[in-house]
Structure formats: C-alpha cells, structure tokens
Amino acid sequence: MKAMGTIPAEFAGARLRIAGRSAEEWVAKAGDTPLFVYDLGVVESRIARFRAAFPNVDLHYAIKANPFAPLVAAIEPLVDGLDVASSGELEIAWQTDPAAKVSFAGPGKRDDELEFAIRLNATINLESANEAVRALRIGKQLKNRPRLAVRVNPEIELRGSGMRMGGRASPFGIDADRAAAVARTVIDAGADWRGWHIFAGSQALDAGAIIETQAATLDLAERLTEDVGVMPPLVNLGGGFGIPYFPGEVQVDVESVGAALAGRLTSSPLTSRFAIELGRWLVGEAGVYLTRVVDRKVSRGETFIVTDGGMNHQLAASGNLGTVVRRNYPVAVATADADADAPTETVSVVGPLCTPLDRLADQVALPEAHPGDIIAVFMAGAYGLSASPAGFLGHVKPAEILGAAERS
Numbered sequence: 069m070k071a072m073g074t075i076p077a078e079f080a081g082a083r084l085r086i087a088g089r090s091a092e093e094w095v096a097k098a099g100d101t102p103l104f105v106y107d108l109g110v111v112e113s114r115i116a117r118f119r120a121a122f123p124n125v126d127l128h129y130a131i132k133a134n135p136f137a138p139l140v141a142a143i144e145p146l147v148d149g150l151d152v153a154s155s156g157e158l159e160i161a162w163q164t165d166p167a168a169k170v171s172f173a174g175p176g177k178r179d180d181e182l183e184f185a186i187r188l189n190a191t192i193n194l195e196s197a198n199e200a201v202r203a204l205r206i207g208k209q210l211k212n213r214p215r216l217a218v219r220v221n222p223e224i225e226l227r228g229s230g231m232r233m234g235g236r237a238s239p240f241g242i243d244a245d246r247a248a249a250v251a252r253t254v255i256d257a258g259a260d261w262r263g264w265h266i267f268a269g270s271q272a273l274d275a276g277a278i279i280e281t282q283a284a285t286l287d288l289a290e291r292l293t294e295d296v297g298v299m300p301p302l303v304n305l306g307g308g309f310g311i312p313y314f315p316g317e318v319q320v321d322v323e324s325v326g327a328a329l330a331g332r333l334t335s336s337p338l339t340s341r342f343a344i345e346l347g348r349w350l351v352g353e354a355g356v357y358l359t360r361v362v363d364r365k366v367s368r369g370e371t372f373i374v375t376d377g378g379m380n381h382q383l384a385a386s387g388n389l390g391t392v393v394r395r396n397y398p399v400a401v402a403t404a405d406a407d408a409d410a411p412t413e414t415v416s417v418v419g420p421l422c423t424p425l426d427r428l429a430d431q432v433a434l435p436e437a438h439p440g441d442i443i444a445v446f447m448a449g450a451y452g453l454s455a456s457p458a459g460f461l462g463h464v465k466p467a468e469i470l471g472a473a474e475r476s
C-alpha cells in the first residue's frame with residue numbers, strides 16, 4: 069500500500085459532499101461522468117483568508133490555473149485584477165467584464181495579440197526589449213497610449229518551489245540589469261508605465277521561503293525604481309503559494325507571510341500599490357474530478373479499478389505534469405462511506421487510455437469499489453482539464469460545473 073495526499077478539509081468526512089451536494093447529485097446535474105466540479109465556497113474562503121492576511125495588498129487571479137469561464141466570472145468581482153497569459157485568456161477576461169483590470173504576461177506575444185491587448189487597455193507585462201519596441205509601435209499606429217509594465221527576470225529563486233522561474237537564463241522577463249533601461253525607454257516614449265512584475269516561482273509551501281523571496285523581490289523593485297527615478301504605480305510581487313498535493317505536505321502559513329510582508333513594507337520607500345498574483349492557491353483545492361468505475365479486475369494479484377476518465381482530463385494526478393517521482397493525489401470512493409472502521413482494500417485506479425501512464429492512484433487503500441461507483445480525485449481545480457491532453461485517444465470529454473451552495 070502507498071500513501072496518498074490529504075483530502076482538503078472541506079471535502080473530508082464519511083461521505084463526500086461538494087457545495088452541499090453528493091457526487092451522484094452533481095453527476096445527475098451534469099448528465100454523466102466524467103465531470104469536474106468546482107466548489108465556489110472553497111474559492112471564496114481562500115480569497116477571504118488572503119484578504120485577512122494581506123489587508124493592504126491587491127490580489128490578482130492568474131487565469132491559467134483554471135480558465136473555466138463561469139468560475140472566472142465568479143472570481144472577477146472578488147479580486148483586484150486578472151492576469152492572463154494568452155489572447156484566449158484575454159478574451160475570457162474581456163467577456164467576463166470588459167472593464168476588468170487585466171494584465172497580460174507571457175513570452176512570444178504576437179503582433180495581433182499586442183494589438184488586442186492595447187485596444188482593450190490591458191496592461192502588457194513586457195517580456196523583452198524587443199517586445200517593448202513592438203508594443204510602442206503598435207500603440208502609435210492605433211493612436212492608443214499603451215499600458216506597459218516591465219517583467220523582470222530576477223536574480224532570485226523561490227526556494228523549494230515546484231517550478232523555479234527566476235535566478236537563471238530565462239525566456240520570461242527582462243534580466244534585472246537591463247530592466248531599468250527598458251522602463252526608461254517606455255516612459256520616454258510616452259507610454260503609460262504601470263510598474264514592475266517580478267515572479268520568482270510557483271508551488272512553494274514553505275512560508276519562510278516565500279517571505280525571503282518577497283523581501284528580495286522588494287529589494288530589487290526598490291533598486292530598479294531608484295535607477296529609473298519614477299515611482300511605479302504597481303509592483304506585482306509574484307505569488308507562488310502552493311497547495312499540499314502529496315503525503316506529508318501541509319498548507320502554507322499565509323498569515324506569517326502576510327505579517328512579514330506588512331513589516332517589510334513599512335520600511336519601503338516605494339509608495340506604489342502592491343499585488344500578489346495567485347492561481348492554484350485560489351482554485352486548486354476547490355476542484356473535484358468525478359469519474360465512474362467501469363471495470364474491476366485482478367492481474368497478478370493487483371486489483372485495478374478502471375474508470376471512464378484518467379490522465380486525458382487530470383494529467384497532473386497521473387504524475388505526468390512536471391513531477392519527477394510519481395506520488396498519489398488524494399482520492400476517494402465518492403459513493404462509499406469512508407468511516408475510520410470501514411473495510412478497505414489496496415487498489416490502483418486507472419483510466420481508460422491505452423498507456424500504463426494512465427494511473428490516477430497507485431496501490432492506495434480505498435473502500436471496495438465496483439462498476440457504477442464514482443471515484444473522486446481531489447486537488448483538481450488548478451491545471452486540471454486545461455492542462456491535460458483531452459484529445460489524446462479520443463475518449464469522452466468531461467463536463468465542468470461551478471458548484472455554489474444554496475444560500476438561505
């Protein structure tokens with residue numbers, strides 16, 4: 069038997085309920101499995117926790133974590149900005165609210181994408197000196213003053229982060245020693261300079277590492293600002309708050325991070341607004357992937373629970389999205405009671421794809437599951453469907469549904 073991650077507290081209990089309803093009720097509502105349900109109450113509680121911990125810092129939602137339009141529309145009024153990384157995401161943000169405060173980051177923005185962003189008055193986070201020249205030229209052609217921020221490739225790495233983005237040669241951002249010069253160019257050309265964007269990494273669980281990185285990010289923003297001699301309206305400090313997917317991992321102590329940042333900000337000469345951009349921390353734990361058991365078989369002594377969905381929808385749970393060692397996401401049999409003393413068996417949960425990579429859970433202890441039962445895979449709210457190869461093997465497409473508990 070192998071361990072699995074911890075089921076988020078909102079979904080722990082004898083029998084799974086998501087936003088007040090059972091898995092069967094959600095499947096009935098959607099029409100069939102497989103299905104992603106996003107519990108809006110969980111997202112709202114994360115936003116409330118952020119607001120309490122960071123009372124003077126703006127919160128941006130990084131749409132790439134989950135671009136499901138109804139979810140983005142529900143989040144938009146609760147945050148101070150939407151961060152997009154493609155013209156498709158820009159379109160989603162724009163349809164959500166044409167006046168939404170949007171910033172557009174990412175390397176390789178095409179001319180038509182820059183043009184779209186400038187027409188919408190979105191802030192473009194410049195990823196290179198060349199991109200600055202192109203954005204200024206397009207702004208001039210459109211007779212529209214572009215809003216431009218400079219994304220900095222910092223000499224900072226977020227310790228322990230799942231995905232390091234700083235401290236090395238990078239396609240992201242402008243190297244710290246050249247960032248001030250690009251900001252100067254943008255300002256001198258008459259563009260609306262929006263400030264700095266500094267993102268050092270992702271999926272960090274250690275508050276100490278995040279505190280260190282935020283302090284170093286502020287040092288850098290202060291140094292760059294001194295070089296430019298113009299106060300940036302906004303300093304986007306990045307994000308990188310992780311969520312506990314695997315056995316032994318625990319939640320980030322965001323209250324300590326907030327307290328440390330507030331302390332550091334009191335001694336900062338910057339009079340800018342500050343923002344933190346978060347994706348997975350806001351939505352990751354809110355999502356549950358529901359897939360039905362189609363078959364149950366024993367091969368050479370190992371029991372396989374075969375489901376109607378798998379890595380084609382929830383690639384990360386199969387261990388094939390940027391992990392080195394495969395570990396188990398938390399899973400449950402949503403149609404069984406998981407009391408402490410209910411009998412369990414050791415099984416592997418596999419999807420329908422013709423590849424041994426398609427394994428949602430490896431040798432985990434679960435209540436006995438049979439065809440017709442529903443398996444829940446947790447931590448499915450971020451980098452789930454949109455980060456999975458849904459076209460691979462041509463199986464059924466999953467539904468997505470926003471779950472909001474009924475309020476009286």
Ligand SMILES: *Cc1c(COP(=O)(O)O)cnc(C)c1O
Nearest residue numbers: 130133267270271345346347348
């Ligand atoms: C992906 C990304 C994020 C969101 O990362 P999470 O780990 O989901 O919080 C934020 N900012 C930038 C620049 C990104 O590329």
